[in-house]
Amino acid sequence: MTTIGPQPAAGPAAPEPADRAGLWSGLALGAVMLVIALVATLTGGGVGTGGDEARAVVAAGGTQTVEVTLVGMTITPSVIEVPAGTRLVLQVTNTDAMRHDLALETGQQTPLLATGESATIDVGVVDATVAGWCTVPGHRAAGMTLSIVALGAADAGSGAGVSAGSGHDMGSMTAGAGVDGADLQGDPGPDWRPYDPTLQPAPGATEHEVTMTVADTEVEVAPGVRQTLWTFNGTAPGPTLHGKVGDVFTITFTNSASMGHGIDFHAGSLAPDGPMRTIAPGESLTYQFVATNSGAWLYHCSTMPMALHIANGMFGAVIIDPPNLPAVDTELVLVHSELYLGAPGGTADEAKIAAEQPDAVVFNGYPNQYDHAPIEVGVGTRVRVWVIDAGPQRATAFHVVGAQFDTVFKEGAYLLRPGNAEHGASQVLDLAPAQGGFVEFVLPEAGRYPFIDHAMVDGERGAHGFFVAS
Ligand SMILES: [Cu+2]
Incomplete structure (x- = not known):
């Protein structure tokens, strides 16, 4: 097979299933392979598992x-x-749909293993606890850790050896290495x-052919701060797609980045197994969906851990106009992340x-972006702002200081439309992560009108900009 199988949203991934039946047979196969592996080590290597497959106890002496x-x-x-003084060899096999490797703190490391590939690490004689992990970004934090505990060694029994790991474990994640105190102003x-x-x-056409390429892209994400984002077509947010109800979107998704990625369009309704699968660097897939419903839809990377992939730039918007949507003077898209x-x-x-502690909360990828580049609108003209909350974690309360919304469309329905005397007006469009909608308003006189996330802490850490009415 040349394709890499889909990953379930949670739980173990299956090796290369092509459909649901394949997924379950794949899971069963994986379980069988695991049992075989354990039996093999039990019979051949004198390894006991004590009824807990997460823990293996190696016999003493020789090479195990x-x-x-x-x-x-x-x-x-x-x-x-491992009883101290025993020589340990690891026979490492990746049965997952996505690539992994195993690195040890000793510096020993397997290559990146594709589905079904194996590699051997000769750890040598074990006389101290050794930590291991998968080096693919996010995988260590998601739980891909190994601890080789030396029984009877000086550090055994200290508790340091088990998955909490040696104290420096988190050091090779970026914890503590991140930029602190970026000057958001x-x-x-x-x-x-x-x-x-x-x-x-x-x-004008009802068929959209779009190429989406993910690549590692170094970007200025805040004043004085550059990061290597994983971008769709070079920017975060990625490109906004815009169409009408019933349009067909055919996306050619290519992975030109350094690790596996996938894509998930909320604007379509389909079985995720195939089109949302993770593809390896150098691969492409075709993802076709019909925009059966209007809305402000999120798209994002579908590869675990999604919190990391979205936080690192892999998100964007698909705007599907409700039928008979009137033209307006100014129409904008703000993606909150x-x-x-x-x-x-x-x-x-x-x-x-993991701690849900963002350094900045932003519209269209950069803190206070439209303070630096205010958005000009005409006095007395109609403005429509589409807002999508890409998250990955936080909600938004979109507000324009000095304005009232006479039109609110949220998650597929009008909450408010002008011309109905029974209605009042609206002050905030509130969106949970992955929700979207639009508001409309008219700025009554010349001036600078801030727009903010009215969750004030987030508004003050970058979710802020200006409309200038003149
Ligand atoms: Cu990704």
Whole structure:
């Protein structure tokens, strides 16, 4: 097979299933392979599992080989107890749909293993606890850790050996290495360009052919801060797609990045197994959906852990106009998201993501972007702002200071339309992560009207901009 199978949203991933039946047979096969591996080690290597497949106990003396399986964001066994002085060899097999590897703190490491591939690590004579993990971004934080515990060694029994790991474990995640105290009010660098918030008109045709390429892209994400984002077509947010109900979108999705990625369009309704599967670097897939319903729809990377992939730039919007949507003078798209700054030039900080502690909350990818590049609108003209909350974690309360919304469309329905005297007006469009909608308003006189996330802490850490009415 040339394709890589889908990953379930949670739980163990299956090796290369082509459909649901394949998924379940794949899971069963994986379980059988795991049992075979354990039986093999039990009979051949004198390894006991004590009824807990996550823990293997190796016989003392000589050379002992342990089969290690990489699947479903786990390393099995995750703890290997080795009597001190015993030589340990790891036979590592990846049975997962996505690529993994195994690195030890000794510096020994397998290559990146595709589905079904194996490699051997000769750990040598074990006389101290050794930590191991998968080096693919996010996988260690998601649970892909291994602890080789030396029984009878000086550090055994200290508790340091089990999955909590040696104290420095988290060091190779970016925890603590992230940029702190970014100057959110500072000036952008000389090469910075604002993200164009204008919603481009929907193409006349009802069939959209779109190429989406994910690549590692170094981007200025805040004043003085550059990060290597994983971008759709070079920017975060990725390109906004715009169409009408009934349009067909055919997406050619290509992975030109350094690790596996996938894509998930909320604007379509289909079985995710095939089109949302993770593809390896160098691969492409075709993802076709029909926009059967209007709305402000999120798209995002579908590869685990999604919190990291979204936080590192893999999100964007699909706008499907409700039928008979009137033209307006100014039509804009603002995608709300969070920044968890990693080391300079690095990727998003996984520990900050896990702690839900963003450094910045932003519209269209950059803190206070439209303070630096205010959005000009005409006095007395109608403005429509589409807002999508990409998250990965936080809600938004979109508000325009000095304005009232006479039209609110949220999650597929009008909550408010002008011309109905029974209605009042609206002050905030509230969106949970992945929700979207639009508001309309008219700015009554010349001036600078801030727009903010009225969750004030987030508004003050970058979810802020200006409309200038003149
Ligand atoms: Cu991704």
